[in-house]
Amino acid sequence: MRIKTLLLPFVLLLATQAVAQHADSLTVVKAKWQKDRIARHVRLYRHHFNKKELFAANENITYLEIRRPGKRAVLGLGYEQQELKTVPVFGKAENAIAAINGTFFDIKNGGSVDFIKSGGRVINPTRLENEGKRARHQMAAVVIHAGKLEIIRWDGTADWENKLPQEDVMVSGPLLRLDGQDERIDSAAFNKLRHPRTCIGIKPDGKVILLTVDGRQEQSAGMNLFELTRVMRWLGCSSAINLDGGGSTTLWVNGWPDDGVVNFPSDNKKWDHAGTRKVANVILVKAKK
16 A cells, blocks of 8 residues: 555656647647748748746757758758858848858857768767767767658767768757657756757658747747647657857848848847847758759
8 A cells, every 4th residue: 555655656757748748749739830831842830838838948949851852952050160151141141041050160260060961071079078079969860862851860889980981970969759769868958958940850751840949038938848849749750950049149131121130139138129149150052043
């Protein structure tokens, strides 16, 4: 009887969490997303969830869905080896349809701290810290070939990224999902605390999602990586990877108002579209030539 008495609260807690997650998933799936056609095969989705709807918090989610990547719309990388630029500046320079901030960088000295290769040329090597050990954001990569994007996991070898055959490579992470399975995420503060987030997901039919979650504002709390993983799963992504977030989180669309910034970047601590941070690299959506 004593064992049963101790187990009952735990079972009730699990049941309550399961019910809450089910309600959250239905909220995301059935939300009346505001939809805009950006270009052929490129759609923009926006929705603001109040604290009664999702994760007991205000959440503002914006994402692009690229259908049939490699056909009318192709994906690519924009970068600077050392200089930092805003996402709109990167996007305009490349005459892109849209752009989203990329992986982690040296905010003081410029340049990516994670491996970047473009057109077969290494732009930035991976900067290992912690006695040569990889950080969590250096254990996966976004790779692009012929305008099509794939997400892959580190194979455990020291020179893994240098051996990748794709012409465009961006190391980042943590990896959230791969081939239909959630990845194990540890309880480090970066993972369990809510922040603005930037994420890439791939659906089983090949559609690619470039997603931002705003944060550090009363209007949008941001998400931890456990919540972000669930959202990407609920949106139908079989694979998903976290990119740099925080004040870097920016989604830009060419020709959109407010200099093309669609989400609400947090770097100026205001709920507007002007708080963009300078970054070292971006993911681009471009029209196929």
